[in-house]
Amino acid sequence: MYKNTIKLTASAVALCAASSAFADSLTVYTALEEEEVAIYLDAAKAAMPDLEIDVLRLSTGKLGARLLAEAGNPQADVIWGWAVTAMMDPQVLELMAPVKIAGTEALAPQFRDTEDRWFAQIGYMGAFCVNTARLEDKGLTMPTSWADLEAPEFKGEVLMPDPNESGTGYLHVNAVLQGMGVEKGWAQLEAVDPNMAQYTSSGSKPCKSARTGEYTVGISLAFTAMQSIEEGYPLAMVFPSEGVGYELEASGILSSSDQQEEAKKFLDWTMSPDAIELFSQYKALVTVAGAKPSETAVKAGLPSDISTVLAPVDFVESAGRQNEIKAEWREKFGR
Incomplete structure (x- = not known):
């Protein structure tokens, strides 16, 4: 299932929020691996064809540095799949909006923020x-x-x-x-x-x-x-x-985003049965009850x-x- 993956880079999926012609356009920062992002993004766009999703993939440390550097003029709408230990930085949490994402109420308490600023269905x-x-x-x-x-x-x-x-x-x-x-x-x-x-x-x-x-x-x-x-x-x-070692991959919406509805729509999709099934094919750790590991994981x-x-x-x-x-x-x- 991995052989046809698309290599995703910042230049391949341009960060172009400022120039986007789409009304429903999201700028998403992620630290998920490039191979994963390409596959998940294809599925997300198929499920939400009217939503333009511009993704910038950065390493965990560089994503945090960029967020804090842009704190006075935030450029992203959504943080998607970022280490929870980084997300829990008080400076970062101040930037996040309390939003209830569909399905997250079923996650165990350790996999979601008490104030709904982040959740982690994968790790x-x-x-x-x-x-x-x-x-x-x-x-x-x-x-x-x-x-x-x-x-x-x-x-x-x-x-x-x-x-x-x-x-x-x-x-x-x-x-x-x-x-x-x-x-x-x-x-x-x-x-x-x-x-x-x-x-x-x-x-x-x-x-x-x-x-x-x-x-x-x-x-x-x-x-x-x-x-x-x-x-x-x-x-x-x-x-x-x-x-x-293991890490949870947290997601959330920046309070500065003027695309709150679209951002919620995207994160609601990441908690959908179709998305969870897809995540289970690639992730060693899925926190949603009932998720089954892939054959690839078992064979490995x-x-x-x-x-x-x-x-x-x-x-x-x-x-x-x-x-x-x-x-x-x-x-x-x-x-």
């Missing part, structure tokens, strides 16, 4: 993407934990996203710190750092680099791992035994009960400490 999980061919060629043992990545044999063989630029990077760092405790967590990250070939700005790049054999291990996303396995790359999706090794592999994550703590954690990470590992 993403981290994973180790391990190139099995390169692993065999180099005589390496399959890593099943963060501790395994300390082995000297993995020097220069590991990629990971920078948590200051990527929500995926923060997801992994936060899971290690919350799962192991702060002191032991930082010690674990420091022990693996000498083997890191690079810290990337993209959450999916480590997996994409690993699947093509440039490196052995890409600390990345379960979605990208599942996609890569289905496309035939020699890749294994591994969830570290210490527990894998996603357990039927994903709670068995998830790290214990407190999203309030994740949001409250992220600036402190990112600053400390930069001091320890910035390159």
